[in-house]
Amino acid sequence: MLGRLKRRAEFVQAAKAGRRAARDSIVLQALPRADGETRLGFTATKKIGNAVARNRAKRRMRAAARLALGASPTETGWNLVLIARDSTGSCPFPSLMADLDNALRKAGVSRT
Known part of the structure; x- marks a missing residue:
């Protein structure tokens, strides 16, 4: 089961000390964890659009992360922030999935 990042400090820590991988449709920030648990956080700024557009973007990122990480969890723990x-x-959903897979690979998030 994948956990969630909820506190702002966790997002800021991933941004400052984590690895960054930018793609056309998403930006990934990845910070290794010592306890082996993988936790996800999602964010969409007001530059994306109104609340409807931001919520749609976050729903799509959650679905992509569930498919990409749920089937093959990481062997070490990570704090992952998807922006x-x-x-x-x-963008088409297969394109979003490909961008997420490429970003995970670039950031060094090893998957089994």
Whole structure:
């Protein structure tokens, strides 16, 4: 089961000390954890659009992360922050999945 990042301090820590991988539809920030648990956080700024557009982008990122990480969890723990970009809400879902897989690979999040 994947946990959630909820506190702002966890998001800030991942941004400052974590690895960063940017793609066309998402930005990934990854920070290794010592306890082996993988936790996810999702964010969409007001640059994305109104509340409807931001919520759509976050729903799509959650679905992509569930498919990418739920089937093959990481062997070590990570704090992962997915940041929406302008195209997150409108790009084809297979493209979003490919961007997430590429970002995970670039950030060094090893999957079994």
